[in-house]
Amino acid sequence: MRGVKLALLAGLALLGVALLLTLLASPMTVAATNKVPGSEAPIGATTTGATYCQSHEALPRGTSAIRIWLDASAGPRVSAIVYSRGRVVASGTRGSVWIGGSFTVPVKPLARTISGTTVCASFRLHDETIVIQGMPSSRATAAHDGRHALAGRMGVEYLRPGTRSWLSLGSEVARRMGLGRTPGGTWIALVALALFASAVALTSRLLLRDLA
Amino acid sequence: MSERAAVSRARTVERQRQRPRRQSSARRVARSAGAPGSSAWAWAALRRVPATAWLCALIACLNAACWSLVTPPFQAPDEPDHFAYVKQLAETGELPSSSSEQLSTEEINVLQGVHAFQIRLQPQVHTIATEREQQELQSYLKLASTYATPGSPNAGVAASQPPLYYALEAIPYVLAEHGSDLARLTLMRLTSALFAGLTALFVFLFVRETLPEPAWSWTVAGLAIALLPLLGMMSGSVNPDSLLYAISAAVFYALARAFRRGLDTHTAIALGALCALGLLTKLNFIGLAPGVLLGLVMLTVRASRVSGRSAYRLMALAGAIAISPVVAYVGLHVVSGEHPFGIVSSAQSKRHGSLFAEAAYIWQLYLPRLPGMVNDFPGIFTTRQLWFNGFVGLYGWLDTPFPAWVYELALIPAAAIVALCGRSLVQARSRLREHAAELCVYAVMALGLMLLIGADSYLAFPTTDAEYAQARYLLPLLALFGVVLALAAQGAGRRWGPAAGVLIAVLFVGHDLFSQLQELARYYG
Numbered sequence: 001m002r003g004v005k006l007a008l009l010a011g012l013a014l015l016g017v018a019l020l021l022t023l024l025a026s027p028m029t030v031a032a033t034n035k036v037p038g039s040e041a042p043i044g045a046t047t048t049g050a051t052y053c054q055s056h057e058a059l060p061r062g063t064s065a066i067r068i069w070l071d072a073s074a075g076p077r078v079s080a081i082v083y084s085r086g087r088v089v090a091s092g093t094r095g096s097v098w099i100g101g102s103f104t105v106p107v108k109p110l111a112r113t114i115s116g117t118t119v120c121a122s123f124r125l126h127d128e129t130i131v132i133q134g135m136p137s138s139r140a141t142a143a144h145d146g147r148h149a150l151a152g153r154m155g156v157e158y159l160r161p162g163t164r165s166w167l168s169l170g171s172e173v174a175r176r177m178g179l180g181r182t183p184g185g186t187w188i189a190l191v192a193l194a195l196f197a198s199a200v201a202l203t204s205r206l207l208l209r210d211l212a
Numbered sequence: 213m214s215e216r217a218a219v220s221r222a223r224t225v226e227r228q229r230q231r232p233r234r235q236s237s238a239r240r241v242a243r244s245a246g247a248p249g250s251s252a253w254a255w256a257a258l259r260r261v262p263a264t265a266w267l268c269a270l271i272a273c274l275n276a277a278c279w280s281l282v283t284p285p286f287q288a289p290d291e292p293d294h295f296a297y298v299k300q301l302a303e304t305g306e307l308p309s310s311s312s313e314q315l316s317t318e319e320i321n322v323l324q325g326v327h328a329f330q331i332r333l334q335p336q337v338h339t340i341a342t343e344r345e346q347q348e349l350q351s352y353l354k355l356a357s358t359y360a361t362p363g364s365p366n367a368g369v370a371a372s373q374p375p376l377y378y379a380l381e382a383i384p385y386v387l388a389e390h391g392s393d394l395a396r397l398t399l400m401r402l403t404s405a406l407f408a409g410l411t412a413l414f415v416f417l418f419v420r421e422t423l424p425e426p427a428w429s430w431t432v433a434g435l436a437i438a439l440l441p442l443l444g445m446m447s448g449s450v451n452p453d454s455l456l457y458a459i460s461a462a463v464f465y466a467l468a469r470a471f472r473r474g475l476d477t478h479t480a481i482a483l484g485a486l487c488a489l490g491l492l493t494k495l496n497f498i499g500l501a502p503g504v505l506l507g508l509v510m511l512t513v514r515a516s517r518v519s520g521r522s523a524y525r526l527m528a529l530a531g532a533i534a535i536s537p538v539v540a541y542v543g544l545h546v547v548s549g550e551h552p553f554g555i556v557s558s559a560q561s562k563r564h565g566s567l568f569a570e571a572a573y574i575w576q577l578y579l580p581r582l583p584g585m586v587n588d589f590p591g592i593f594t595t596r597q598l599w600f601n602g603f604v605g606l607y608g609w610l611d612t613p614f615p616a617w618v619y620e621l622a623l624i625p626a627a628a629i630v631a632l633c634g635r636s637l638v639q640a641r642s643r644l645r646e647h648a649a650e651l652c653v654y655a656v657m658a659l660g661l662m663l664l665i666g667a668d669s670y671l672a673f674p675t676t677d678a679e680y681a682q683a684r685y686l687l688p689l690l691a692l693f694g695v696v697l698a699l700a701a702q703g704a705g706r707r708w709g710p711a712a713g714v715l716i717a718v719l720f721v722g723h724d725l726f727s728q729l730q731e732l733a734r735y736y737g
Contacts, residue, residue: 007711011718015725022729027737030336067336074677077591097597100333100611126590127674157336169737176736180326180340180349181285182394188281195278196728199271200721203435206267207717210431211710 004212008204022166029162031060035155036135042071043143043152044132049124052132054143054153057082057117059090062160064109066092068121069133069155071101076130078123080105084114101133104159119156253478265416268434272412272447275439275724276405279448282728284339284735285397286328287608288449289684292319293368294378295397295450300363302382307375308367316364318356322393325352331735333611339735353392370452374537376492377452400450407454408447412438414461415694421468423698432701432713433694439720441727445607446684453684456494460688462486463500464654467507471650474518475511480526483508484533492537499664500688503657504534510649565670573673574666577681589677600626602683605727610682612734614726625719632703632712633696639703658689 034057044052059082066080075098082090092105123130134143136152143150166173174189181188286292296315300308315323323329326349331337340346370378384399391399416434423429437443447454463486470479487504490497508527515523542552565573572585577594581587592598604622605614637644644651665680672679697716704712 003708003711004714007714008718011715011721015718015722018722019725022726027733069336071333074592095597095616096592097601098613099606100335100609102334102336104335106615124591127677129675166733166737173732173736176339176341177281177732179346180394182353182392182398184346192278192281195274195281196725199274199278199439202267202271202274203439203717203721206264206271206431206435207714210264211428211713 001212005208008207012204023170024165024167026161026163026165027169028065028159031063031158031160032058033155033157034135034153035157039135040069040133040155041136041152042131043134043136043154044150045129046132046145047125047127047129049122050130050145051120051122052143052145052150052154053118053120054141054156055116055118056141057119057156058115059110059113059117060158060160061111061113062109063090063107063158064161065104065106065159066090066119067102067104067157067159068119069102070121070123071131071133072128073099074128075099075103076123076125076128078103078105078121080107081120081122082107082114083118083120084116089114089117102155102157109160119154121154261413261417262420264431265413265420265434268416268431268438269409269413271435272438272443273405273409275444276408276447276454277402279441279444279728279731280398280401280405281448282731283445283448283608284331285326285394286323287331287339287735288445288451289609289682290369291397291450292323292328293370294381294452295319295393295400296364297367297370297373297375297378298381298385298400298450300365300367301375301378302385304363306363308365308371310366311368311371312366313368314366315368316361316366318360319364319393321352321356321359325349325356326394332609335611335734338737353394356393373452373494374492374541376489377455377494380455381450397450401448404447404450404454407458408438408443410458411443411447411454411461411690414458414465415691418461418465418468418691419694419698421465421472422695423702426702426709428710428713429698429701432716433698435717436697436720437690437694439717439724440690441605441607441724442603442684443687443690444724445727445731446687452494453496453687456490456496457687457690459486459490459493460497460500461691463490463504464657464691467504467653468650470507470511471647471653475508475515475523475526477526477529480530481533484530487530487534488537491534496661496664496685496688499661500657501534502660503653503655505531506656507650507653510653570667570670573670574663577666577669577678578662588673592677594678594681598678598681599683599686602681603686605723605730606683607727607731608734612730614730618726629697629700629716632700635703636699654692658692661686661688 066082068078068080070078075094075096077096078094078098080090080092080094081088090107090110092107094103094105132143132150132154134150134152134154139149142152143154171186174186177189177192178185178187286295292315293313296319297308299316299319300306327337327340327345331339340349381400381403384403385396388396388399412434415437416430419433420427420430443457447457463483466479466483466486470483473479483504487497487501490500508530512523512527515526541554545552545554569586572582573588575582576585576588578599579595580593581589600622601613601619602610604619606612665685669676669678669680701713701716702709
């Protein structure tokens with residue numbers, strides 16, 4: 001009986017702490033991007049391994065993740081490396097089997113803004129097709145695979161933790177949850193919260209009743 | 213004192229559970245010809261369901277309803293296609309005729325209004341966020357109602373699926389006829405959430421049948437399944453998988469019951485009807501069918517030792533009920549001069565490669581490559597990366613993963629659960645031998661489903677590496693997962709078992725909580 005109560009209390013307390021830590025952290029925000037709204041388009045595709053690089057990039061201070069727009073249905077392991085004057089200033093790897101129009105690579109947070117960098121994405125492929133998404137540009141500034149230029153620049157976003165915590169963004173998230181649905185409104189978030197809280201309360205009650 | 217009380221309570225529950233079994237199965241088979249009224253039997257069966265099972269069902273419903281609010285409209289796998297199927301069925305009474313993705317103008321307008329195409333598979337794109345975008349959505353909704361035409365003959369990937377789930381979803385669709393498509397979607401998702409409740413209920417009952425004691429382990433299994441995030445996400449969206457999970461869990465329960473109490477008329481009818489419902493819900497049920505058939509044959513042979521030929525009549529009855537939808541489907545197509553398997557036959561033309569190549573592919577889809585096999589998944593450890601990681605968390609259109617470290621961390625509780633379950637199995641090895649036939653049936657059901665998923669994925673290979681390697685396709689085996697969890701709790705021993713059970717349940721609370729937070733961050737962050 002005591003063991004069960006203790007396990008439940010300890011488990012829920014641990015969850016509470018993890019939740020609090022999560023809510024006190026800040027979500028990643030886009031510090032900089034080369035995206036030009038409305039002009040995104042496929043700029044190349046490959047079915048073999050490749051290393052795509054593009055120069056004239058700037059990494060903002062505090063960048064702790066880089067998002068590159070490659071599209072795959074089961075993406076391969078990808079390495080992202082950023083060079084500045086021939087030196088590696090940031091690098092990271094994303095494991096295989098990612099899905100969708102972009103992948104994000106965590107990197108060691110940068111202490112200062114670095115301009116004039118070259119961003120490269122490397123991967124090897126077997127049967128998969130990778131589509132490179134980006135913005136059309138002149139051949140001179142386009143991304144390239146070492147031999148050929150693509151039809152534009154790869155979409156790249158530099159991410160860093162925002163200034164506000166998830167907790168302080170709660171009302172904003174609740175407002176957005178209420179948009180784009182019928183019935184809509186901020187109350188949707190409260191109903192979701194109430195549903196989940198009821199499920200947890202019932203679970204705790206059942207555990208104490210049947211296991212204690 | 214409290215331990216004694218718990219033991220005494222467990223014994224009481226066990227006595228209650230055993231009571232109906234005391235009637236000999238021979239007598240049941242013998243009197244099967246003159247079975248009492250089905251409604252009275254069904255009512256009595258409902259009354260025998262323990263309150264804990266109903267509470268687990270309620271928790272699963274609440275959880276799935278919560279997921280339905282957290283997931284933005286049409287951001288669950290293939291939801292636009294399933295919605296189109298319901299629209300076609302509800303508005304025209306006919307099935308979709310094409311798997312084209314050119315959905316109705318009305319639905320396309322709604323999808324554009326909520327930015328569904330921009331958000332899908334683009335993790336960097338969030339849902340609509342401004343009042344201006346909301347007003348644009350209202351304009352799209354107005355446009356949708358202006359250009360509304362009955363039905364949607366094209367239903368994308370949903371078109372080849374059987375109609376039962378969609379027919380049920382047509383009820384909320386019609387009930388919300390004065391609302392927009394988004395209002396209909398909300399109501400349809402809540403209907404799906406009810407199936408999560410049924411799934412948890414039947415998993416609880418299955419575990420209760422298969423593991424006679426201790427009673428608290430049934431609760432652990434029921435709660436863990438009720439809070440499983442993947443079940444919540446799928447049942448919180450419009451997708452026939454939600455009903456398939458419930459029916460599959462019910463089939464497992466019916467089989468377990470029959471293996472313990474013998475095959476009688478009610479069980480035969482129930483098994484046949486459940487198979488028919490499964491076949492009418494989603495083609496994936498075909499994967500479970502060989503196992504169910506094997507179970508039926510074993511049960512019949514066993515019953516025939518007592519009741520002779522009447523047992524075979526029961527098997528014929530169950531079989532006839534089970535295949536009736538297939539016969540009706542084929543018959544209708546033959547009469548109308550079409551291919552006997554209609555739109556389902558489109559898959560036949562995609563077959564390619566040798567049988568060995570296909571077998572090697574299916575093996576590698578689940579397990580590490582064996583010597584002599586061509587490597588179909590270079591650089592991918594499929595067991596871990598496709599299935600384990602997919603089960604831990606890959607939400608939305610499979611475009612919402614956890615950070616990489618979460619999958620590493622998840623290995624710890626997973627290993628603990630496997631180890632504790634293994635310990636229980638070793639301790640109960642003599643009882644396992646007694647139930648070898650039954651276990652064989654469950655294994656064939658699981659293998660059948662896995663083979664079906666593998667064979668279907670191979671159709672799209674090598675264009676797509678693993679089209680159907682999605683953890684959700686294995687959820688029809690949730691009943692077996694429930695047993696694994698209950699055994700894991702028991703594996704901690706008599707003294708620590710209940711505490712371990714609590715920790716397992718809390719683990720799933722946490723898994724569910726952080727999965728939903730991940731969705732919130734992905735779509736609204």
